[in-house]
Amino acid sequence: MSFSVKPGAKWILGNSLARGFYRVNYNRQNWDKIIELLHNSHTTFHEVDRMKIMDDLTAVSQVVETVPITLALEASKYLKKEESLYSLTGSLTSLSRIIGKLSVLDEYTDSINLYFLDMLIPVVERIGLEPKEDDSFAVGMFRGEILVEAAQHGHQPASTTQRSSTGTTLRTTNP
Numbered sequence: 356m357s358f359s360v361k362p363g364a365k366w367i368l369g370n371s372l373a374r375g376f377y378r379v380n381y382n383r384q385n386w387d388k389i390i391e392l393l394h395n396s397h398t399t400f401h402e403v404d405r406m407k408i409m410d411d412l413t414a415v416s417q418v419v420e421t422v423p424i425t426l427a428l429e430a431s432k433y434l435k436k437e438e439s440l441y442s443l444t445g446s447l448t449s450l451s452r453i454i455g456k457l458s459v460l461d462e463y464t465d466s467i468n469l470y471f472l473d474m475l476i477p478v479v480e481r482i483g484l485e486p487k488e489d490d491s492f493a494v495g496m497f498r499g500e501i502l503v504e505a506a507q508h509g510h511q512p513a514s515t516t517q518r519s520s521t522g523t524t525l526r527t528t529n530p
Contacts, residue, residue, distance in 0.1 A: 357432060366392070368400070373407045379417045386413050386426060393433040405437070406445035415455070428470070435477045440497035447504055471508040478519040479505050484516040 359467055366388035369379035381389070389408060392399050399514060400408065416427045431450055437443045454471075457463045482498050490498075506514035 365479075368404060368408075368437075370411075371406065372403050373403060378414055379411045380419060380422065383421065386412070386422065390426070390430045390433075393430055397433050397436060402439035402442045402520065405439065405442040405530075409434075409442075409446035410449040413452050424457075427453060430444045431474065435474045437478070438481075440482075440493050440501070444497050444500050447500075449472065468508040471504070472510055475501065475508065475510065479513055484512055 356389055360404075366385050367381070368389070370377065393408070395407065397405060409427070410432055412422070412427045416422045416424045427450070431446060434443055434446055437446070454467055457467060482494055482501065484502065486495060497499065502510075502513040502516055506516075
């Protein structure tokens, strides 16, 4: 496939709005520029593109030697500022591929939990533990997913909220 890039362009984004069913990988310089934008001005990208960037990055980091898993983890640090629950939950699902591989090593469990809590606590504080009358449909739908994820990584208030709303005890890594 070939395409032209405007002179002076600092980065490119392939498969915008995920119109095609394929993965996109970039050279390290382009990944670094995209990650810089995610950290400094993530709304430069559409919410679908933000989710797709994280999805592609986590996927290729598992199969392409030049794209380390640490690059995907570095990119995901922006998620604590993410307002789009679509982008956030999609990105968390993508990150679970990496976390699943790391979590089999007990030595990483505490670090993984701290990493996720650092990302999720600001989100939980924004959306709240309990439903509100003025919640949008999306907030209501995604709140449960986010609270389950937070609880699984040791967020006690989310764990308590989930137990009281479901009447069951969730399995957490920090009981």
